[in-house]
Amino acid sequence: MKQLVPSGHEEWQDRAVAAVHTASYALNHRLSHLALAGAREAARAALLALAAKTPRPTGSDVARLQELASASADHLAGRPAERDAMIRASLSAVTRLIQ
Numbered sequence: 446m447k448q449l450v451p452s453g454h455e456e457w458q459d460r461a462v463a464a465v466h467t468a469s470y471a472l473n474h475r476l477s478h479l480a481l482a483g484a485r486e487a488a489r490a491a492l493l494a495l496a497a498k499t500p501r502p503t504g505s506d507v508a509r510l511q512e513l514a515s516a517s518a519d520h521l522a523g524r525p526a527e528r529d530a531m532i533r534a535s536l537s538a539v540t541r542l543i544q
Contacts (some may be wrong), residue, residue: 453496455481457490457491458543461487462543464538464539465533467479467483468480468482468536472529472533477528477529478518488535489514491510491539491542491543492507492511492514506542507542510535510538513531513532
């Protein structure tokens, strides 16, 4: 039986990629709450996948993912342009880091 919680590096990467696709779809269809949830999941999964790498990546992309992963859902409420820009930047960071 397959585990519900990914255990290996590749499984976290796969989960991050799926979340990127979900968030991208949601952005394209103006589903902002789903886009934010997908981006947060992509950030969390990417950070867990990166934790297994040696040496661990650092820099602005990782900091952006940490910020989004720890942000509350209300963090960017009422600021749709800023929220969408942060989501797009985070999705780009996930894509760069997990390739």
